[in-house]
């Protein structure tokens with residue numbers, strides 16, 4: 001049976017034409033998008049989704065977008081158990097999270113896999129903006145990295161991260177709470193790989209990453225760009241930061257990894273940092 005079949009008689013033909021059946025699943029929670037004009041029928045739609053999927057226990061809908069420094073999002077409970085906390089499984093890792101108190105997107109699984117597949121045995125990795133610890137835990141579970149450090153500003157996300165490290169018995173993951181601006185200068189070491197999953201404004205933290213990357217290390221830089229800016233605008237941000245830091249670099253790859261709004265995309269650029277620049281240009285592209 002399909003959602004449309006369960007909703008027969010509850011929605012008009014016009015309402016059916018607006019219905020979006022795609023939804024995100026985080027653990028046992030489904031997140032529905034209710035198009036404008038269907039709000040009065042949202043409860044019917046959520047109940048129908050619960051009825052059809054035995055593994056879904058709660059149905060939510062997003063209220064607005066991600067806001068503020070912590071990138072948090074509000075949700076309304078439409079049906080099922082009255083909770084916003086769940087356990088999500090991804091790439092062999094189990095994580096507990098609260099959808100409103102922490103940032104989490106199941107859609108980024110492909111992106112995490114893409115970085116995970118680049119990691120070589122023995123690497124020391126830093127994940128700036130680590131949230132509930134999903135990037136460090138996916139790397140710990142699926143690679144032979146030596147150590148992965150995560151830094152997260154949101155105390156609630158950090159607490160979930162600590163629980164998740166225990167739950168996954170990840171011995172080589174260390175999570176630190178605080179602002180990367182305060183925490184990173186205290187780290188007395190450099191890293192083979194630094195991941196920067198903060199697409200809005202990551203360029204303001206590139207100086208820190210450039211300071212802590214080893215010679216020939218790789219920075220994964222995320223950005224939100226309009227279609228016509230891809231990928232040049234992100235390359236320019238890296239070029240500018242490298243110029244300021246006096247570092248040479250080489251762009252090794254880039255990819256679109258999700259959308260943020262119509263014609264606006266999340267882009268990841270992988271750049272190898274090649275140490276101190278002598279005189280002349282900082283740029284180098286493949």
Ligand SMILES: C[S@@+](CC[C@H](N)C(=O)[O-])C[C@H]1O[C@@H](n2cnc3c(N)ncnc32)[C@H](O)[C@@H]1O
Pocket residue numbers: 069070071103104105108128129130131132133134135151152153154157178179180181197198199
């Ligand atoms: C887009 S979320 C990504 C979280 C996580 N990496 C994930 O993909 O699930 C960005 C995260 O950066 C954190 N953050 C923002 N500014 C920060 C800062 N200055 N220092 C450390 N963390 C920060 C936010 O609280 C948020 O959890």
